Amino acid sequence: xxxxxxIKERRAYRSLAPVEINRELIEDLAESASLAPSCFxxxxxxxxxxxxxxxxxxxxEVLAKGNEWAESASMIIAVLAKAEDDCVLSGREYYLFxxxxxxxxxILRATELGLVAHPIAxxxxxxxxxxxxxxxxxxxxxxxxxxxxxxxxxxxLSDKQVADEKTRPDRKKLSGFVYENNFNK
Numbered sequence: 001x002x003x004x005x006x007i008k009e010r011r012a013y014r015s016l017a018p019v020e021i022n023r024e025l026i027e028d029l030a031e032s033a034s035l036a037p038s039c040f041x042x043x044x045x046x047x048x049x050x051x052x053x054x055x056x057x058x059x060x061e062v063l064a065k066g067n068e069w070a071e072s073a074s075m076i077i078a079v080l081a082k083a084e085d086d087c088v089l090s091g092r093e094y095y096l097f098x099x100x101x102x103x104x105x106x107i108l109r110a111t112e113l114g115l116v117a118h119p120i121a122x123x124x125x126x127x128x129x130x131x132x133x134x135x136x137x138x139x140x141x142x143x144x145x146x147x148x149x150x151x152x153x154x155x156x157l158s159d160k161q162v163a164d165e166k167t168r169p170d171r172k173k174l175s176g177f178v179y180e181n182n183f184n185k
Contacts, residue, residue: 003108006108006109006111006112007108009111010107010108010111010117011116011149011168012116012118012119012164013116013118013149013150013165014069014070014118014154014157014161014164014165015069015072015149015150015152015153015154015157015165016069016070016072016073016074016116016118016145016147016148016149016150016154017072017147017148017149017150017151018072018074018147018148019074019075019115019146019147019148020074021049021051021074021075021146025113026049026051028109028113029049029077029106029109029110029117030047030049030106032105032106032108032109033045033047033102033103033105033106034102035105036098036101036102036104036105037098037101038086038094038098038101038102039086039087039089039094039098040087042085042086042087042098043098043102044081044082044085044086044094044095044098044099045079045080045081045098045099045102045103046079046080046081046138047077047078047079047080047106048077048078048080048132048134049075049077050075050076050077050078050132051074051075055131055132056071056073056075056076058131059076059128059131059132059143061127061131062123062124062127062128062131063120063122063123064122064123064124065122066122066158067120067122067123068156069154069156069157069161070118070120070143070145072147072150072154073118073145073146073147074146074147075145075146075147076143076144076145076146077106077117077143077144077146078128078132078134078140078143079099079103079119079140079141079142079143079144080134080138080139080140080141081095081096081098081099081138081139081141082095082137082138082139083095083139084137086098096139096141099141100141103119103141103142103144106144107119107144110146114148115146115147115148116145116146116147116148116149117144117145117146118144118145118146119142119143119144119145120142120143120144120145121142123140123143125139125140128140128143153165153166
């Protein structure tokens with residue numbers, strides 16, 4: 001699969017079927033993330049790959065209402081970093097950008113492998129840190145739910161989530177976010 005195809009096929013499906021999680025898969029996804037560019041090659045990203053049933057059950061407790069669908073994920077990847085592990089230039093903190101780049105590469109590789117890697121913002125960060133023994137000075141940026149796209153749409157999804165499963169949600173037109181030579185409409 002070429003990169004453009006992976007980009008087009010990547011979707012945030014919520015109806016997930018189980019997938020085998022093994023060391024090879026974890027290393028493959030992690031290696032893909034590790035190849036991302038970062039400010040002065042500082043590589044601030046950290047990932048906790050959670051696939052043990054007992055730990056997954058604990059993580060299910062940190063999910064916000066509406067994310068119950070994530071309980072069918074075969075793996076949840078906690079994405080974390082701290083600002084001081086990356087560049088801070090003229091007050092600009094690069095760690096969130098650099099971790100976003102690495103995570104995007106991980107997600108595209110998962111897509112290429114036929115997996116769904118769906119990042120979410122709906123979780124309790126403090127509880128996540130407690131479950132995974134993450135130090136307080138780290139920011140848990142997202143949780144990525146990994147599985148295969150299920151053949152049938154999950155019955156626990158809201159009407160909007162069902163609609164989003166059937167058809168890719170609308171994307172902004174380029175004219176809504178692309179500017180040339182200066183920032184103005």
